[in-house]
Amino acid sequence: MKRYALVAAGLSAAALTLSLPAASQDQPPDKWVTSCTMEGGKDCGVQATIDGNSLLGQFLVMRYSAAYNKISVVGDGQGVRASVQVDSNPFISTSTCGQGICQFDDYKSGQLLQQMRAGRRITVQLQLQGTEAGPFDQTLSGFDAQLQRALAAQRGP
DSSP, X not given: OOOEEEEOSSSSOOEEEEOHHHHXXXXXXXXXXXXXXXXXXXXXXXXXXXXXXXXXXXXXXEEEETTTTEEEEEESSOEEEEEEEETTSOOEEEOOEETTEEEOOHHHHHHHHHHHHHOSEEEEEEEETTEEEXXXXXXXXXXXXXXXXXXXXXXXX
């Protein structure tokens, strides 16, 4: 099983561990769900395992962390750049990638979150070392409801 560590930007970085195979098995594909982890401190968020609908079996995990206010994209490989488009808005990209995870900074995460809460669909592309994954399309139906659950769980006991 592959393990990936997500390091939040800033001086006081904290680690969150994601497992791609577990995420894809425990979560229905193409649905937004709330998930919490206690590794490195409580972190609740909303995420989707997005199926690439290809013969290659490509998929990725897109997650918003309520603890760190960050959006990240995880693919099966070393990410170099992630790009997300909400509806017909311009793509928002990040090249802040490491250990298989591409993470958007505070400003871009805030922009994407605002667009996603009002949007209908996203398109996600992930450039990996030597190849690309995507574009992956995902509905935003249910995103805002799951986001509210994640924010409440983050605040709660």
